[in-house]
Amino acid sequence: MKQISFSEAEFAAKKRVTRRERFLAEMEKVVPWQEALSVIEPYYPKGERGRPPVGLERILRMVLAQQWYHLSDEGVEDAVTDSQSLRDFVGIDLSRESVPDATTVLGFRHLLEEHDLTKVVLDAVNGKLRAAGLLMSEGTIADATIIPAPPSVKNEAKARDPEMHQTKKGNQWHFGMKAHIGVDAESGLVHTVVGTAANVADVTQTAEVLHGEEKSVYLDAGYTGVEKREDLKDRDIDWPVAAKRSKLKAIPEESKLGPLLRRLESVKASIRSKVEHPFHIVKNLFGHRKVCYKGLKKNTAQLHILFALANLVIAKRQLLALHSQGAS
Numbered sequence: 001m002k003q004i005s006f007s008e009a010e011f012a013a014k015k016r017v018t019r020r021e022r023f024l025a026e027m028e029k030v031v032p033w034q035e036a037l038s039v040i041e042p043y044y045p046k047g048e049r050g051r052p053p054v055g056l057e058r059i060l061r062m063v064l065a066q067q068w069y070h071l072s073d074e075g076v077e078d079a080v081t082d083s084q085s086l087r088d089f090v091g092i093d094l095s096r097e098s099v100p101d102a103t104t105v106l107g108f109r110h111l112l113e114e115h116d117l118t119k120v121v122l123d124a125v126n127g128k129l130r131a132a133g134l135l136m137s138e139g140t141i142a143d144a145t146i147i148p149a150p151p152s153v154k155n156e157a158k159a160r161d162p163e164m165h166q167t168k169k170g171n172q173w174h175f176g177m178k179a180h181i182g183v184d185a186e187s188g189l190v191h192t193v194v195g196t197a198a199n200v201a202d203v204t205q206t207a208e209v210l211h212g213e214e215k216s217v218y219l220d221a222g223y224t225g226v227e228k229r230e231d232l233k234d235r236d237i238d239w240p241v242a243a244k245r246s247k248l249k250a251i252p253e254e255s256k257l258g259p260l261l262r263r264l265e266s267v268k269a270s271i272r273s274k275v276e277h278p279f280h281i282v283k284n285l286f287g288h289r290k291v292c293y294k295g296l297k298k299n300t301a302q303l304h305i306l307f308a309l310a311n312l313v314i315a316k317r318q319l320l321a322l323h324s325q326g327a328s
Helices: 006-013 019-030 033-043 056-068 073-082 084-090 102-114 117-131 245-249 257-285 296-314 316-327
Strands: 139-148 165-169 172-184 190-197 216-218
Touching: 019 056, 019 084, 019 316, 033 056, 033 102, 033 117, 056 073, 056 084, 056 102, 056 296, 073 084, 073 102, 102 117, 102 296, 117 190, 117 296, 139 257, 172 257, 172 296, 190 296, 216 257, 245 257, 257 296, 296 316
Parallel strands: 139 216
Antiparallel strands: 139 172, 165 172, 172 190
């Protein structure tokens, strides 16, 4: 039987459960651990040469904690060292072992990026959601958000990231990248993620964020004319695209058509609003308001895992209910 340390005993004896503890306990139950580990394991070092690698599940848990709390490689090493709740989640006993260092976390992230494994993790999460009946296929909402990158040239290279670009939104210029997502119209769960430079028009990525089985695709006014695009015009899809404000304003107030069109636009907007939830989780709950790395590939790889984790937060209540039913 394992002998617990004084700090572990003191932590276990406290009466109040923190929000971090509650969140980690919930994620423990809803993350599809075996599915995620099985797709990464073939690429993970076997330890035949050099020092033995850190256990795969342990380093995966560290990387998930890193994404949830918006930490750098050094930051997640420090956080796990400092926090008993994070050590319990990762499975670290400081009396027996040390926390995996920042270099180990970096190496694991590079492994995920090199083999596009974060996209596979998103697919594994969505496989669990689909099996639970939470992810449908008839309707998609597509949208994009700008993720800023540092515009300063006061760095070692004396230059901006060449893969990032600037774009104008409203009256303001933004430098960085875009996250384009396809979201299930019924549940609001993300099924597809595409990363581009910020100056890439949303409508050009429409085909890329569809899974191919949609009957309806809901879009904002920035996608006007999408049905005429060469890569989409032959698809049997209904395109409820939001009307431009100028078009609605041009309809006279006394016209009978005006109230009907405004009511229709309100219905379309209520459906499209679901796409804002995963953006809110990634940007506000997970704190991902700026790019963390250089280059589109690294940042897009991170977006795949962030939106996979956002899906688990969105579906958490239903997944926990299913988990409790399976445990009883």
